[in-house]
Amino acid sequence: MKPLVLTHFTATSCIGRGxxxxxxxxxxxRGGLAPCRFERATLDTWIGEVxxxxxxxxxxxxxxxxxxxxxxxxxxxxxxxxxxxxxAAAQRHxxxxxxxxxxxxxAGILETENAYRQRDPQSGALPAxxxxxxxxxxxxxxxxxxxxxxxxxxxFVISSACSSGAKVFASARRMLAAGLIDAAVVGGVDxxxxxxxxxxxxxxxxxxxxxxxxxxxxxxISIGEAAAFALLERAxxxxxxxxxxxxxxxxLVGIGESSDAYHMSAPHxxxxxxRRAMQAALRAATxxxxxxxxxxxxxxxxxxxxxxxxxxxxxxxxxxxxxSSTKGATGHTLGAAGALEAVISALAIQNGLMPGGVPTTxxxxxxTAHYMRDNRRTAVTRVLSNSFGFGGTNCSLxxxxxx
Numbered sequence: 001m002k003p004l005v006l007t008h009f010t011a012t013s014c015i016g017r018g019x020x021x022x023x024x025x026x027x028x029x030r031g032g033l034a035p036c037r038f039e040r041a042t043l044d045t046w047i048g049e050v051x052x053x054x055x056x057x058x059x060x061x062x063x064x065x066x067x068x069x070x071x072x073x074x075x076x077x078x079x080x081x082x083x084x085x086x087x088a089a090a091q092r093h094x095x096x097x098x099x100x101x102x103x104x105x106x107a108g109i110l111e112t113e114n115a116y117r118q119r120d121p122q123s124g125a126l127p128a129x130x131x132x133x134x135x136x137x138x139x140x141x142x143x144x145x146x147x148x149x150x151x152x153x154x155x156f157v158i159s160s161a162c163s164s165g166a167k168v169f170a171s172a173r174r175m176l177a178a179g180l181i182d183a184a185v186v187g188g189v190d191x192x193x194x195x196x197x198x199x200x201x202x203x204x205x206x207x208x209x210x211x212x213x214x215x216x217x218x219x220x221i222s223i224g225e226a227a228a229f230a231l232l233e234r235a236x237x238x239x240x241x242x243x244x245x246x247x248x249x250x251x252l253v254g255i256g257e258s259s260d261a262y263h264m265s266a267p268h269x270x271x272x273x274x275r276r277a278m279q280a281a282l283r284a285a286t287x288x289x290x291x292x293x294x295x296x297x298x299x300x301x302x303x304x305x306x307x308x309x310x311x312x313x314x315x316x317x318x319x320x321x322x323x324s325s326t327k328g329a330t331g332h333t334l335g336a337a338g339a340l341e342a343v344i345s346a347l348a349i350q351n352g353l354m355p356g357g358v359p360t361t362x363x364x365x366x367x368t369a370h371y372m373r374d375n376r377r378t379a380v381t382r383v384l385s386n387s388f389g390f391g392g393t394n395c396s397l398x399x400x401x402x403x
Contacts, residue, residue, distance in 0.1 A: 001284045003235045003251040003400070004173060007183075008085035010076060011343040013226035013330045014048035018079035023347050026355045029375060031329040033210040033222050041197050045206040048224025048331025049192060050075070058144070065144045067108035067135040069191040073144060076189065076227025085231050086149050086185055093182040100155035101172045102142040103164030103188035105335035107157075108135035110193035141189055145229075153181050159335065161389030162298070164188060165228065166338025166397055170255045172232050187229030188339030196223060196334065203265065211301035211332070213325035214310070214371045215360040218301045224331020228339035230346075235402075249402040250346040253382070254287065256280025260392020266304055267388060271312025274298075274386065277394035278316055281384060285398045289317045292398070293378075294354045296341050296385040297369075299325020300332055309386065310367040317369075324357035324372045338387035338395060345383040345399045352379050 010018060014032030015025035025032065033046040050072060058066045058074050077083050090098050115130040134140050142155040158164045158171060165188025172184035200206050200223060207220035235251060258280065260273035267274065282289065295317070298309055313323060326344050333340050348354060354376040363371050382400045 001173065001255065003253045004176065004232045005235050006230045006250045006252060006346055007233050008082055009230040009343050009346055010080040010082040011226065011228040011340050012050060012076040012079055013333060013340055014050055014224055015329050017075065019347065023351060025329065026344065026347065026353060027375065029356055029358045031210060031358050033331055038192050038197065041194060043197055043201055043206065044208045046210045046222045047192060048222060048333065050225055053191070059148065062144065062147055064131045064134040065140060067111040069104070069108040069141065069189060070144045072191045072225060072227045073141065073189040074148065076229060077145070077148060082229055089183040089231055089233065090149065090151060095150055096152040097182040098151045099153040099172060099175050099181040099184045100142045100146045100151055101158065101168040101184055101186045102145055103158045103168045103335045103339060104138055104141045104190050105159060105161055105164060106190065106193055106196055107138045107141050109195050110191065111135040113194055145185060160393040161391065162332070162334055162337055163387040163389035163393045163395045164335035164338060165340065166342065166385065166387035166395035167257065168339070169252060169342065169397055170257055170395065173255060176232070176234060182233065184232045185229060186232055186339070188336035189227040190333055190335040191225045192223065205302055207301060210359050211328055212360045213297070213299035213301040213328055213357055214306050214363055214367050216362045216364045218303060218306060220302055221300045222331040224333045226330065226333035226336040226340045228336055228343045230342065248350060250349050251400045251402050252397065253400040254281040254285025254398030256284060256396040258394045260394065262392050265390050267308040267392065269308055271308040273392050273394045274309055274312035274388055275315055277396040278312065278384065278386070281396040281398045287382065287398065292317065292321055292382050292384045293380045294348060294383050295321055295323035296345050296383060297323050297325040298386040298388045299327055299357070301327065306367060310369040313369040319368050319370050321370055322354050322372050322376060323369050324355060326355055328358045328360060341385050341387065342397055342399070345385045348383055349380050349399060349401050352377055354378065354380060
């Protein structure tokens with residue numbers, strides 16, 4: 001595949017709003033998980049909540065979209081000059097030539113949870129001011145971003161569980177390759193809600209302590225929320241001196257997707273789908289396993305996921321390529337995880353930082369991948385980022401340094 005340029009990107013999660021705060025937390029190996037105090041949730045678990053999400057309603061002209069998920073999206077869009085970068089891209093290419101591709105798992109389902117508590121006691125009717133299409137409907141995430149910027153290009157949402165925020169990069173690439181658009185706003189946004197918290201609790205997947213990926217004593221996931229976005233554009237042709245790619249630019253150089261078709265919620269025990277996704281990403285980038293400097297693992301902290309991913313990674317990369325999961329710091333942000341970890345991968349390349357996996361203390365000796373507990377400061381040229389979802393929807397992205 002032809003490389004694409006991440007001309008701008010941003011991330012907001014429990015470890016910080018924007019790139020500077022995110023990078024500081026990674027450098028200091030500071031996590032953002034805290035005991036669950038989310039509204040009406042009485043669960044013995046830790047979560048990655050973004051503070052202050054409800055303090056700023058969505059823009060007045062978009063009030064029908066007002067819900068926690070779109071408030072979180074707006075909070076993310078206004079960091080790091082991202083909104084200005086998208087406006088400039090729309091000016092360059094035309095609003096109809098900029099697409100929007102967003103990953104989410106539950107969108108604004110919290111709004112529906114609240115609406116059900118306010119049903120008419122006689123008829124059971126939902127409140128008249130409940131806007132399903134603009135909040136709960138998964139497409140609302142893309143519709144909100146599109147409306148926020150006044151874009152007119154194609155827009156849709158990927159909702160493939162925890163691979164959603166990675167698979168949007170693949171969707172955008174196909175649109176760019178087909179010549180249907182010239183730029184794409186890609187990203188993921190997922191916010192906390194009771195459906196998610198109690199749903200994962202019913203599956204006995206919630207950890208009673210901060211999640212510890214690849215730890216001997218790992219006991220499940222910690223759910224988080226996040227909004228992360230990138231602006232994707234084609235890399236200039238080699239003979240196009242008018243729009244050179246900056247030396248510090250981060251490129252999307254490889255994408256691999258696969259489907260396990262093994263189980264609705266458990267990964268293949270040998271990680272076959274994960275391996276195929278990583279192999280496909282390497283082929284697309286025309287790279288060998290030894291060309292990857294660091295792997296940002298899916299690494300949820302559940303016994304089965306970490307075991308299968310470790311087997312998949314080791315089968316391709318051996319036990320030498322450094323890898324870690326940043327979910328111990330951010331929590332598992334579900335539909336936003338792929339986008340959040342894409343941004344973390346870009347930061348790793350730009351800043352020569354392989355982030356250690358906090359708060360893991362005792363690496364499981366049966367997991368043979370080369371897991372790092374501590375940061376490693378070194379030149380990083382290429383990063384592979386894994387995102388694997390329920391139902392076996394897998395996506396691996398490879399990012400590289402321009403020049």
